[in-house]
Amino acid sequence: xxxxxxxxxxxxxxxxxxxxxxxxxxxxxxxxxxxxxxxxxxxxxxxxxxxxxxxxxxxxxxxxxxxxxxxxxxxxxxxxxxxxxxxxxxxxxxxxxxxxxxxxxxxxxxxxxxxxxxxxxxxxxxxxxxxxxxxxxxxxxxxxxxxxxxxxxxxxxxxxxxxxxxxxxxxxxxxxxxxxxxxxxxxxxxxxxx
Amino acid sequence: xxxxxxxxxxxxxxxxxxxxxxxxxxxxxxxxxxxxxxxxxxxxxxxxxxxxxxxxxxxxxxxxxxxxxxxxxxxxxxxxxxxxxxxxxxxxxxxxxxxxxxxxxxxxxxxxxxxxxxxxxxxxxxxxxxxxxxxxxxxxxxxxxxxxxxxxxxxxxxxxxxxxxxxxxxxxxxxxxxxxxxxxxxxxxxxxxxxxxxxxxxxxxxxxxxxxxxxxxxxxxxxxxxxxxxxxxxxxxxxxxxxxxxxxxxxxxxxxxxxxxxxxxxxxxxxxxxxxxxxxxxxxxxxxxxxxxxxxxxxxxxxxxxxxxxxxxxxxxxxxx
Numbered sequence: 001x002x003x004x005x006x007x008x009x010x011x012x013x014x015x016x017x018x019x020x021x022x023x024x025x026x027x028x029x030x031x032x033x034x035x036x037x038x039x040x041x042x043x044x045x046x047x048x049x050x051x052x053x054x055x056x057x058x059x060x061x062x063x064x065x066x067x068x069x070x071x072x073x074x075x076x077x078x079x080x081x082x083x084x085x086x087x088x089x090x091x092x093x094x095x096x097x098x099x100x101x102x103x104x105x106x107x108x109x110x111x112x113x114x115x116x117x118x119x120x121x122x123x124x125x126x127x128x129x130x131x132x133x134x135x136x137x138x139x140x141x142x143x144x145x146x147x148x149x150x151x152x153x154x155x156x157x158x159x160x161x162x163x164x165x166x167x168x169x170x171x172x173x174x175x176x177x178x179x180x181x182x183x184x185x186x187x188x189x190x191x192x193x194x
Numbered sequence: 195x196x197x198x199x200x201x202x203x204x205x206x207x208x209x210x211x212x213x214x215x216x217x218x219x220x221x222x223x224x225x226x227x228x229x230x231x232x233x234x235x236x237x238x239x240x241x242x243x244x245x246x247x248x249x250x251x252x253x254x255x256x257x258x259x260x261x262x263x264x265x266x267x268x269x270x271x272x273x274x275x276x277x278x279x280x281x282x283x284x285x286x287x288x289x290x291x292x293x294x295x296x297x298x299x300x301x302x303x304x305x306x307x308x309x310x311x312x313x314x315x316x317x318x319x320x321x322x323x324x325x326x327x328x329x330x331x332x333x334x335x336x337x338x339x340x341x342x343x344x345x346x347x348x349x350x351x352x353x354x355x356x357x358x359x360x361x362x363x364x365x366x367x368x369x370x371x372x373x374x375x376x377x378x379x380x381x382x383x384x385x386x387x388x389x390x391x392x393x394x395x396x397x398x399x400x401x402x403x404x405x406x407x408x409x410x411x412x413x414x415x416x417x418x419x420x421x422x423x424x425x426x427x428x429x430x431x432x433x434x435x436x437x438x439x440x441x442x443x444x445x446x447x448x449x450x451x452x453x454x455x456x457x458x459x460x461x462x463x464x465x466x467x468x469x470x471x472x473x474x475x476x477x478x479x480x481x482x483x484x485x486x487x488x489x490x491x492x493x494x495x496x497x498x499x500x501x502x503x504x505x506x507x508x509x510x511x512x513x514x515x
Contacts, residue, residue: 033265034266186245
């Protein structure tokens with residue numbers, strides 16, 4: 001063997017064999033990456049954080065993928081990983097405060113787009129995002145999972161390592177706080193619909 | 195503000211569920227009955243419904259920064275990198291004790307001797323990296339070939355190798371030169387140093403071989419001390435070196451804490467020549483081991499592509515067995 005030729009010799013008999021599992025994971029990325037990034041964007045309010053944390057989520061998922069049961073709910077599983085990644089992120093000192101400030105700014109800038117014809121004052125959206133951003137981490141995560149991504153309480157409980165009841169309690173606590181934070185700003189119809 | 199009446203407090207969770215559209219028929223009926231008579235709760239329900247409406251808008255509305263294209267591309271490249279580095283390993287019994295074989299997408303990355311029992315030693319864990327996964331099936335074919343090799347039934351392990359665990363370019367050159375030593379041949383650490391063009395780097399060569407991530411496959415057992423002493427192997431397992439060499443037809447006899455190869459009982463050639471000799475041929479007895487390659491048997495020398503010397507004719511005058 002000549003130096004520089006490397007060691008790779010002919011006849012790699014059966015050494016490669018993981019191609020199928022890898023294709024399956026490609027499909028997981030294709031199906032869920034955009035939504036997981038959107039979730040993390042809502043959680044962190046920063047595109048750069050959402051980029052980094054969504055990558056970390058999928059790298060972790062890839063490492064664990066071969067151990068995942070074939071009938072597992074992949075979307076809920078990814079939300080659980082993303083939630084953990086997000087919580088670790090917020091545990092880092094100081095980040096959370098910065099994220100809130102950024103949230104307020106970015107949301108304010110986005111508000112007219114997102115009013116989506118409902119002609120709500122940008123100030124109301126701004127206020128809503130700030131109230132959501134100020135929720136305790138678990139409540140905020142539970143709230144975003146439920147209200148923005150429509151996960152059920154069992155899935156949210158699995159993400160937050162708590163019971164379904166606790167997950168519901170987190171969401172309801174968040175709802176009360178958001179509702180209180182928006183007192184006088186909600187576009188209430190004059191006649192109750194019920 | 196929240197309704198304060200105890201009845202309103204009890205019904206409030208149901209009210210939230212109704213606003214969110216999550217309530218069952220019983221809870222819905224209860225809430226409807228309650229808000230029909232309770233103005234504050236009717237208002238509260240309207241407020242929560244308005245909030246749900248806002249959140250629905252928010253859920254559907256595009257965000258300016260909701261562009262996953264860049265993150266997706268970066269993810270693809272990091273996944274490709276992770277995949278190619280990720281090691282699958284199996285742990286097997288072998289004639290030389292417990293052995294771990296690890297392979298990546300690129301090839302065999304790791305062969306390590308393990309203690310008879312217990313978990314993985316720290317240096318093995320470091321070599322495996324945090325992404326390693328135990329997967330016997332992925333390494334079983336390799337294990338079968340390795341066993342044949344260790345039992346002397348196979349002289350080659352034609353495995354694609356993943357050399358990214360090399361510590362340096364120097365180590366890589368040392369291991370490449372070592373990998374070029376034929377089956378059944380030995381030379382000295384100084385001999386490897388000479389082959390890579392760094393004749394003074396004898397100790398660095400020994401260090402590089404000490405950290406060989408692929409012993410047996412990259413045959414560092416074929417590299418010995420200049421005196422003929424086997425010198426060291428796999429920590430304190432010079433006995434394994436002796437056994438590996440014995441399988442290849444190289445005899446080493448016990449000498450104090452070590453084993454020693456008798457140069458005068460080995461077929462000998464100047465490294466780089468094409469002919470092998472008896473050890474007494476010409477100037478060979480006065481040459482340092484670093485310039486020589488030794489074979490235990492003629493068969494091994496010839497299998498490596500060398501011809502008998504036309505002067506000393508080892509084919510006609512073989513060494514005593």
